[in-house]
Amino acid sequence: MSQLIRPPLWIGQVIFLFALGALWQALANYGFINPILIGDPVGILLFLYNGLFTNYTLVPHLLWTLWATVSAFLIGSILGIGVGSLFVAYPGLEKFLEPIFAGLNALPRVALAPLFLLWFGLGISSKIALGASLTFFIVLSGTVAGARSVDSDHLTLSRMLGATSTQIFTQITLPGAVPTLFSSLRLGLIYALLGVVAGELLAARAGLGQALSLFAGSFQTNGVFAVLFLLALIGSCILAAMNRVEARFLRWK
Amino acid sequence: MPMPHKANVTQLRQQSMSAPRNAALEMNGRIQVDNVSQKFGGVVVLDDVSLAVEPRQFISLIGPSGCGKTTLLNLIAGLIPLASGSIGVSGTSPNAGRRDVAYMLARDSLLPWRTAQQNAEFGCEIRGVEKEIRRLKAEKLLEQVGLKGFEDSFPKMLSHGMRQRVALARTFCLDAPILLMDEPFGALDAQTKLQLGEILLSLWNKEQRTVVLVTHDLGEAISLSDRVIVVSARPGKILADVAIDLPRPRSARALQKDHRFHELYAELWSKLEIALGGSI
Numbered sequence: 001m002s003q004l005i006r007p008p009l010w011i012g013q014v015i016f017l018f019a020l021g022a023l024w025q026a027l028a029n030y031g032f033i034n035p036i037l038i039g040d041p042v043g044i045l046l047f048l049y050n051g052l053f054t055n056y057t058l059v060p061h062l063l064w065t066l067w068a069t070v071s072a073f074l075i076g077s078i079l080g081i082g083v084g085s086l087f088v089a090y091p092g093l094e095k096f097l098e099p100i101f102a103g104l105n106a107l108p109r110v111a112l113a114p115l116f117l118l119w120f121g122l123g124i125s126s127k128i129a130l131g132a133s134l135t136f137f138i139v140l141s142g143t144v145a146g147a148r149s150v151d152s153d154h155l156t157l158s159r160m161l162g163a164t165s166t167q168i169f170t171q172i173t174l175p176g177a178v179p180t181l182f183s184s185l186r187l188g189l190i191y192a193l194l195g196v197v198a199g200e201l202l203a204a205r206a207g208l209g210q211a212l213s214l215f216a217g218s219f220q221t222n223g224v225f226a227v228l229f230l231l232a233l234i235g236s237c238i239l240a241a242m243n244r245v246e247a248r249f250l251r252w253k
Numbered sequence: 254m255p256m257p258h259k260a261n262v263t264q265l266r267q268q269s270m271s272a273p274r275n276a277a278l279e280m281n282g283r284i285q286v287d288n289v290s291q292k293f294g295g296v297v298v299l300d301d302v303s304l305a306v307e308p309r310q311f312i313s314l315i316g317p318s319g320c321g322k323t324t325l326l327n328l329i330a331g332l333i334p335l336a337s338g339s340i341g342v343s344g345t346s347p348n349a350g351r352r353d354v355a356y357m358l359a360r361d362s363l364l365p366w367r368t369a370q371q372n373a374e375f376g377c378e379i380r381g382v383e384k385e386i387r388r389l390k391a392e393k394l395l396e397q398v399g400l401k402g403f404e405d406s407f408p409k410m411l412s413h414g415m416r417q418r419v420a421l422a423r424t425f426c427l428d429a430p431i432l433l434m435d436e437p438f439g440a441l442d443a444q445t446k447l448q449l450g451e452i453l454l455s456l457w458n459k460e461q462r463t464v465v466l467v468t469h470d471l472g473e474a475i476s477l478s479d480r481v482i483v484v485s486a487r488p489g490k491i492l493a494d495v496a497i498d499l500p501r502p503r504s505a506r507a508l509q510k511d512h513r514f515h516e517l518y519a520e521l522w523s524k525l526e527i528a529l530g531g532s533i
Contacts, residue, residue, distance in 0.1 A: 153362035160330060161379040162350025171379070175366045252366045252407040 039221035048226040058211065062230065065196055065208040068127045069234075073192040075128065076135025077185055083136075084143025088173075094144070105137045110198050122205055131195030135188035142184020146177030179250055186242040190235060197231065281343050281353075282308030282430040282463040284329060289338035291324055297488035298324050302338070304482065304491065308430070309461040313474035313481045315521075317529050321489030322467045323435055329465060330356055330433050342431065352380060355429035359436040361416040363408040363423075369395060370404040373422040380427065387426065394422035398452050414445035418452065425456050432464045438473065446470070450477055450505040458502050471525060475517050476505040483521065485528045493524040 021041040027033050028040035035043075051058030087094035113130055120126035154172050163171070200209025208227050215223030284306040291299040298321040306312050314322040327333050329340055331347035331354075340347050342354065355376070363372045373391035382390075395404055398418040408416055417438065424432060437453075438446045450473055457464065457477075468474050474481045475497055483493040499513055508514045 151362070153358055153360050154364065156332065156358065157356070157362045158379065159332065159349045160354070160356035161376050162352065163379045167379055171375075172364070175364070178366075252409065 036219055036221055039225045043222040044225045044229065047220075047222045048229060051223075051226060058208075058226070058230065061206055061208045061211045061227075064124065064206040065193075065200065066234070068124050068196040068200075068207065069131060069189075069193045071124075072128045072131025072196055073135055073189050076132035076192060077139045077188055079132070080136045080139025080184075080188070081143050081181070084140045084147070087140075087144050088147040101137075101140075105141075109134050109137075109195065113199050113202050116199065117203055122203055124207075127196045127199035127204065127207065130199040131192040134191040134195040138188040138191055139181075139184050142181050142188075143177065146180030146184075147173050149180060150176050179253060182242075182246050182250065186239065186246070189238050189242060193231075193235060193238065283341070283343060284431065284463060284465065285339075285341040286325070286329070287339045287341075289325070289328065289335065289340060291321070291328065291333075291336050293324075299328075300488035300490050302484075302489065302491055304494075306463055306465060308463055310480065311457060311461075311464040311466070311478045313466045313468055313478040314484055315468055315471060315474045315481060315525065316484030316489065316492075317486045318469065320484045320486050320528070322484050325484075325489070326433055326435055326465060326467050330354065353429050354431045354433060355424045355427040357420060357424045357432065357434040357437045359439045361408070361413075361420040363416055363419055365408050368405045368407055369400060369411065369419045372408070372419050373426055376423050376427045390426050391422060394426055394456075395419070397456060398422050414441055414449060417441060417445075417449060421449070421452060421456065430462050432462050434464065434466045436467055436469065439469065446473065447505050447509075453477065454503060454505060471518060471521055472509075473505075475499075475514060475521065476503060476508045481521055483524045483528050486530075492528050493521070495521055495524070 024038065025041050028035040028038060048058070052062075087097075109130065112133060113126075116126040116129045116133075120129055150173055154176070155168070158168050158172055196207070197209040197212075200207035201213050202209075204210040208231060212224060212227045215221075215227065284304075286302060286304040289299055289302045290297070302321075302325060314325065316322050324333070328335055329342060329347055331342075331349040331351070335347070342348075342351070364375060367375065370388075370391055373395055374387045377387035377390065392404065395401060398421050400415060400418055400422070403411065403415065408419070411419070417440075420437070424434075438449050441449065454477060464478075466474070466477065471481075476499075478497050481493075481495050481497060482491055483495070484490070485492045495517070497517060499508065499511070499517070
């Protein structure tokens with residue numbers, strides 16, 4: 001009976017990550033690759049630690065970006081749900097506006113950044129505008145697609161029960177739209193972060209994107225990697241949080 | 254002084270109300286179909302169909318697929334507008350959403366975000382039945398269809414047959430004197446079908462309602478109904494109207510071994526073959 005007990009997956013993953021870090025460190029320390037190009041793991045961790053807990057150089061940037069992302073997400077998704085509901089209620093309106101919206105949606109939104117900078121200045125507003133413009137279209141199409149996904153059997157049933165249009169909307173259409181709406185919200189939040197950081201990279205007073213371009217411009221490679229690490233962490237936290245909320249709200253799925 | 258006057262009024266009122274009330278009582282639950290014809294884009298689906306269903310009678314419509322039996326049911330339900338002829342449901346014209354009619358589809362059409370209990374209550378909720386009353390009613394019905402303990406389960410956790418039982422509970426929760434059922438057990442396997450037929454019989458025995466059941470299962474039609482109506486292939490006409498004289502209360506399971514059941518089955522099968530003949 002020599003049955004091997006499989007170690008949990010995460011142990012292997014940690015070892016792999018550690019080995020990768022050690023290799024990286026060795027390459028940088030022994031000068032195989034110029035550390036200006038790749039930085040070194042210990043330096044990155046130190047930069048991150050100091051930036052967050054001792055000299056706080058990263059903290060204002062982090063808060064600035066988070067604040068802009070949350071604002072962009074809220075504005076974009078509220079407008080998206082609002083306009084989407086109007087489109088569902090008045091299909092004629094959607095038909096009329098469809099070409100304009102399709103064109104705007106096809107336009108790479110980041111290309112609007114210079115315009116937003118012109119309109120809203122170098123401060124946080126232009127970043128919020130860019131992030132919100134990304135979130136808006138994602139949530140808009142999610143709302144419309146969700147509301148359209150109504151089961152025809154449910155509509156027949158409601159008709160036979162004599163449901164009013166308000167009852168059909170609140171009891172059938174709305175709950176049925178939630179799963180689609182939710183995945184669009186999750187995507188919208190990630191894109192809000194993308195829009196904000198892209199705007200900061202271009203021109204900003206603060207923010208992780210601005211820090212990124214500053215560090216890169218002054219060859220502080222460890223700083224660049226520290227910010228990238230932070231951004232990946234924010235993205236993962238957003239996804240994890242959204243998954244938790246979804247699991248709670250969509251227990252029936 | 255006012256006494257005789259008052260008595261007079263009461264007497265008058267009684268006289269004037271008693272006649273229509275009796276008539277209404279007779280009509281309550283009665284379905285009358287007269288000379289109904291229906292076309293869909295030039296194709297005649299129903300051709301001069303006439304049929305009367307007495308209150309609290311259980312009838313089945315059986316026939317080849319596409320023969321218009323579902324169309325007839327949907328006309329009675331008021332889901333599609335009537336082209337020619339007339340239909341009376343409890344003495345008035347059909348109308349989707351009227352409170353004296355409950356409708357059940359082949360697919361369970363449960364709302365996936367509601368638990369079994371909430372689904373069973375859904376019809377009553379839409380029709381404005383008070384919260385506590387509908388909760389108790391739905392609870393009792395779920396128990397009667399054998400789903401006690403599953404009240405808080407979501408549809409995804411229930412089997413096909415269990416979901417259709419919830420749909421049965423939702424339908425019976427409505428207290429409607431007329432039930433229209435469109436192949437309610439059509440999507441189930443033979444064993445589950447028999448089980449649900451049994452449940453439907455027991456619910457119907459408790460409070461008899463007028464039932465029009467569309468089915469393609471002859472055994473199901475015979476074991477459940479007072480009358481089986483055979484509809485021909487398109488254009489749909491009534492080929493036979495056979496009274497099922499099996500004693501009630503019946504058990505769908507016990508009937509499988511009943512002599513008279515098989516006689517009726519053979520008789521109706523030959524009629525059904527004529528109906529099918531048109532389409533072959």
